[in-house]
Amino acid sequence: MSYYTVRGIVNRGFPILLVTSIIGIFSGQILNIEIEKLVSMPIILVLIPALIKIGGDTGSMLGARLSSSFHMGLGSHLHRNPVVRNSVYAALIVGLTACMFVAITVWITGIIFDMGIPFFKLFALCMIAGSFELMVVFSATIAIAFASHRFGVDPDDTVIPLIATFGDLIGVSGIFMTMHLLNLV
Numbered sequence: 001m002s003y004y005t006v007r008g009i010v011n012r013g014f015p016i017l018l019v020t021s022i023i024g025i026f027s028g029q030i031l032n033i034e035i036e037k038l039v040s041m042p043i044i045l046v047l048i049p050a051l052i053k054i055g056g057d058t059g060s061m062l063g064a065r066l067s068s069s070f071h072m073g074l075g076s077h078l079h080r081n082p083v084v085r086n087s088v089y090a091a092l093i094v095g096l097t098a099c100m101f102v103a104i105t106v107w108i109t110g111i112i113f114d115m116g117i118p119f120f121k122l123f124a125l126c127m128i129a130g131s132f133e134l135m136v137v138f139s140a141t142i143a144i145a146f147a148s149h150r151f152g153v154d155p156d157d158t159v160i161p162l163i164a165t166f167g168d169l170i171g172v173s174g175i176f177m178t179m180h181l182l183n184l185v
Contacts, residue, residue: 012157020165027169034176037185043106043115043122044184048175050102051126055133056167058095059141062087063159066145070155088138099130117184124182129174136170137163 031038031048038045065087103119103126110116141163148155179185 012153016158016161020161023165023169027165027172030169030172030176037176037179041117041184043110043117044175044179046109046115047102047106047122047126048172050106051099051130051175052133052168052171054095054098054102054130054167055137055171056164058091058098058134059137059163059167060160061094062091062138063141063145063155063163065091066142067155067159070145070149084142088142091138092134095130095134096127099126102126102130121182121184125175125178125184128181129171129178132174132178133167133171136174137167140166 038048066084069083069087100123103123106126107117107119107122110122141159144162145155145159148158
C-alpha cells in the first residue's frame with residue numbers, strides 16, 4: 001500500500017507539476033508576444049479564457065473516463081475500442097456545443113460593451129480554433145492515458161494536469177492561428 005503515501009504522491013506529482021508550470025509559462029509568453037493584437041481587439045480578451053478552458057476541461061473529462069476504464073479493465077486496445085470511441089464522441093459533442101455557446105455569449109457581451117465583431121467572424125473563430133484545440137487535445141489525452149497505463153503510472157496522476165495545461169497552450173496558439181487565417185489582425 002506504499003503507492004498512496006505522501007512521499008509516493010509527491011514523487012509522482014512533482015515532475016508533472018514542473019512540466020505543467022513550464023507549459024503554462026510558455027502559454028503566457030505567447031499571449032505576451034501577441035499583446036498588440038489583443039489590445040487592438042479587446043473582445044478577443046473576453047474570448048480567450050473561455051475558449052482555452054474548453055479544450056482543457058473536455059480533455060480532462062475524456063482523460064478521467066479513460067482512466068476509469070483502465071482501472072476497470074475495459075481499455076486495453078486503442079483501435080476499435082468502444083469505450084475510447086464513445087468517450088471521444090461525448091467529449092467532442094460537449095466541446096463543440098461549448099464553443100457555440102461561447103461564441104454567442106462573447107458576441108452578446110461585445111454588443112453590450114460596444115466592442116462588437118461580426119457574429120459570423122466570431123462564430124468562425126470559435127469553431128475553427130475550438131475544433132483545432134479539441135482534435136489536438138483529445139489526441140494528446142488518448143496518447144498520454146494509454147502511455148501512462150502501459151508504463152504502470154496511474155493515468156489519474158498524469159492525464160488531467162498535463163491536458164489542462166496543454167489545452168491552454170494549444171487553445172492560445174489556435175486562437176492566434178485562426179485570427180491570422182480569418183484576417184482578424
